[in-house]
Amino acid sequence: MTDPRPIVVGYDGRAGSQAALAEAARLVEELGAATLVVVFSHGVTPLGGEVADLEAAVEERGRAVLQDAVDRVGDGIPVETELRGESSADGLVAVAEERGAQMIVVGSTGEGPIRGILIGSTSYKLLHLSTTPVLVVRAG
Amino acid sequence: MEAGQIIPPGPAPQVGDKGLKKDALGFVSSLVIGVASTAPGYSLAATLGFIVAITGIGLQAPAVLLVAFIPMLLIAAAYYYMNRADPDCGTTFSWVTKAMGPSLGWLGGWAIIVADIIVMANLAQIAGLYSFLLFDWQSAADSTVAVTIVGVVWIAVMTAITTIGIELSARTQVGLLAAEIITLALFAVVALAKVWFGDPPAASVDPSLSWLNPFAIDSFDALVSGVLLGVFIYWGWDSTVTVNEESRDSSEGPGKAALLATVILLLIYIVVSYAAQAYGGPQQLIDNADDVLSVLGEQVFGSPLDKLLIIAVLTSAAASTQTTILPTARTSLSMARAKAMPKVLGDVHPRYLTPHVATILMGVLSIVWYVGLTIISENILFDSLAALGLMIAFYYGLTGFACTIYYRRELGRDLKTLVLVGVAPLLGGLILTAIFVKSIIDLADPGNSESGDSWLGLGPPLVIAIFFLLVGVALMLWWRTTADGRRFFRLRPQVVDPAIASGARQAYVDRELRND
Numbered sequence: 001m002t003d004p005r006p007i008v009v010g011y012d013g014r015a016g017s018q019a020a021l022a023e024a025a026r027l028v029e030e031l032g033a034a035t036l037v038v039v040f041s042h043g044v045t046p047l048g049g050e051v052a053d054l055e056a057a058v059e060e061r062g063r064a065v066l067q068d069a070v071d072r073v074g075d076g077i078p079v080e081t082e083l084r085g086e087s088s089a090d091g092l093v094a095v096a097e098e099r100g101a102q103m104i105v106v107g108s109t110g111e112g113p114i115r116g117i118l119i120g121s122t123s124y125k126l127l128h129l130s131t132t133p134v135l136v137v138r139a140g
Numbered sequence: 141m142e143a144g145q146i147i148p149p150g151p152a153p154q155v156g157d158k159g160l161k162k163d164a165l166g167f168v169s170s171l172v173i174g175v176a177s178t179a180p181g182y183s184l185a186a187t188l189g190f191i192v193a194i195t196g197i198g199l200q201a202p203a204v205l206l207v208a209f210i211p212m213l214l215i216a217a218a219y220y221y222m223n224r225a226d227p228d229c230g231t232t233f234s235w236v237t238k239a240m241g242p243s244l245g246w247l248g249g250w251a252i253i254v255a256d257i258i259v260m261a262n263l264a265q266i267a268g269l270y271s272f273l274l275f276d277w278q279s280a281a282d283s284t285v286a287v288t289i290v291g292v293v294w295i296a297v298m299t300a301i302t303t304i305g306i307e308l309s310a311r312t313q314v315g316l317l318a319a320e321i322i323t324l325a326l327f328a329v330v331a332l333a334k335v336w337f338g339d340p341p342a343a344s345v346d347p348s349l350s351w352l353n354p355f356a357i358d359s360f361d362a363l364v365s366g367v368l369l370g371v372f373i374y375w376g377w378d379s380t381v382t383v384n385e386e387s388r389d390s391s392e393g394p395g396k397a398a399l400l401a402t403v404i405l406l407l408i409y410i411v412v413s414y415a416a417q418a419y420g421g422p423q424q425l426i427d428n429a430d431d432v433l434s435v436l437g438e439q440v441f442g443s444p445l446d447k448l449l450i451i452a453v454l455t456s457a458a459a460s461t462q463t464t465i466l467p468t469a470r471t472s473l474s475m476a477r478a479k480a481m482p483k484v485l486g487d488v489h490p491r492y493l494t495p496h497v498a499t500i501l502m503g504v505l506s507i508v509w510y511v512g513l514t515i516i517s518e519n520i521l522f523d524s525l526a527a528l529g530l531m532i533a534f535y536y537g538l539t540g541f542a543c544t545i546y547y548r549r550e551l552g553r554d555l556k557t558l559v560l561v562g563v564a565p566l567l568g569g570l571i572l573t574a575i576f577v578k579s580i581i582d583l584a585d586p587g588n589s590e591s592g593d594s595w596l597g598l599g600p601p602l603v604i605a606i607f608f609l610l611v612g613v614a615l616m617l618w619w620r621t622t623a624d625g626r627r628f629f630r631l632r633p634q635v636v637d638p639a640i641a642s643g644a645r646q647a648y649v650d651r652e653l654r655n656d
Contacts, residue, residue, distance in 0.1 A: 013490055042493045053230065053474040054495060057488045 002032025005102035006080075008132070010092050010122065011038045013065040016107025016139040018072070023137045024105040025073050036077055037099060038069040041084035041091025059083065089125035096132040103133045174401030176317040177463030178376030180408045181324055181433070181449075181456035182266055187373045188413055189429025194369075196362030198422050199345065203354040205409045207363065208370030209402065211575070214568025215536045216377065216398050218543035221561050225546065225636050230474030232539045239546035240538075242480070242631045243616065248538045249475050250612040253502075255531040256468040258524050260506035261513060263457045263464065264291035265521060270454040273434065274447060288514050292507050298461045299503030302469070303489065303496050316459035323452035324408060327433070328415035331440045335418045341439065343421030347414050368529070368575060368582075373409065375532050376460070377401040465506075469498040479624040519593075526583060526601035531608070533576040540569025547636050 009024035011017045021038070028036045040062040066081040073079050084091035096104050106123050123136045191201045222235040232252060237245025268291030272281035280286040301312060335344050350356055357363045377398055416425060420436050428435040437449030473495040476486035489496035513521045543565035544551075551562040583602040586594035595603040619625035 053477050053486075054470055054488070057473065057477065057486055057495065058493045061488050061490070061493065 004034040006035040006037050006099050007033045008037045008096045008101040009105040011069045019139045020105045020107035020137040036079050038081045039095050041088045088122040093130045105135045108136050108138050171397045174377045176459045179456040179460035181320045181452040183373035185431045185433040189425045189432045191366050192422050193426040196359040197366050200357050202351045202413050204366035204370050207354045208367045209406045211571040212374040214564045218540045218565035222543050230471045232535050236542045239542035241633045242629045248535050251531045251535040254608045256464045257506050258528045261510035263461045264295050266457040267294040274450050302465050303499050304492050316455040319455045320452050323448045328411045331415040331419040347418040468502045469495050472498040479628040523600040527604040530605040533572045537569045537572030540565040549635050
């Protein structure tokens, strides 16, 4: 039985998200999802200055990362990309809802709980925010 | 969609409506940043005594703070209108480049960065000192080495938070500011209540409305000297305008928040200076000019509540360390993207997506400057603060002129435009220029410096300012010779788009600087 609903994967280019991307690509084939939606989402802190320029810099980074994801997935799997301006968790949840995704796949680099609180753990937040099932993939 | 088809990442349009440009900052947060980066608690604690001490001013200190507010308001108008025309860039750097050409623009950006690095040293010093005072550890507070080490730790921690802690930065800031303002308000209320209803100390004076009257100051020279000191306690509100996010209201919101921030600062300063003067009397403020608040705090609150004012100054300095690093890093990011500085300063961190190279560089330069100066002489550290005034007067003044020049073709539109967009910023620019010149004359006299040293026959603050100016000019000339630099310095001044001057709310994002 196949499920054509898309699979959403969060990608920022780091090792954890590479593992997530690979797993998500595999699941698209296995489950017969129509598309793999790769999301780069990041909100820029407005605190203290020159936000527009920082946004532009982050945006450039996001495009490069998404292109990298497309290159990695390679031929054979239908890929779409989305660049979002919310925090990573919010962006993933929004994309998954808009597209009626069957699941969200994210990577984990195994950041401890304190580090997670300090810098904001996307997978942790997702587990609480998302109504779409979430799959967390640990980097090799 | 067929399997096997790859849809490449979409080009720009995807980003347009749901991309990174999202309204993330409300009006209140803008305001918080504007007030916090001014560090009202610390600014007042370190300045009020010196203003009261000027012969001929005494109890008229609140009047001086009121007069000093005028040029700030005029420059805030310039920020408001320039931000409306160009909300997408490194404020003074970008605006002056547009209105007056790349060389002055570059020097404006340089002045911001230098001013920020200098003030970091001073904030770190205060944060270090008050960390020990908070725990009554007097012997450590008296040790320059101990204070410097803790000061360096403060800079390092704030740099780290700014680099990694996107959400943490915002929360830290709101918490620190709330602690500061609540304490100052509590101090003012208790002090005034004791003067009116309790048993005030012998030296206390009944507050009088006449303290606000600048015409009660007989000597014009005294007023000018007071305003010189007073102007810079308002420095920092411009951080609000540099927070010009791409929200729908980006062209109006931050400008309004900046105007309101200056007014809030004025209120804080007037109320707290009234309370301090009324309770302690002028002589006590003069005797403790280095820090009037913590001494008065002991008397007003008594132990252990007197620690509250130490917390106010400490949080004020700590918050300001952060709101100083943030815009400095982003000014250099902005300059890097405009090809006015090396490209690497525009890099963002792959994980945290903050301008980590610029942020860490600013942190490191601040530490080098702080430790270096402390080793040479602690008095030089205070002298460098006087040099700071010159940089601020330079870039504020430049911004005032830039506004009038940029809008010059539109000033004939109506009387309101002429007054608010033309005359007010010009007048602000002229006042700041006058302050700049008067400061240079004052600082040229070695006798006026904290250290009392004479360097090349001049006071150290002036030598420090000239040194940074020369370094700036040298760096600029060198950058002109690079490939990127040649492109940047070829930019020619422009005038405002008439559609913007007429107030039309069209999306006007001038990307020429970056994309040509």
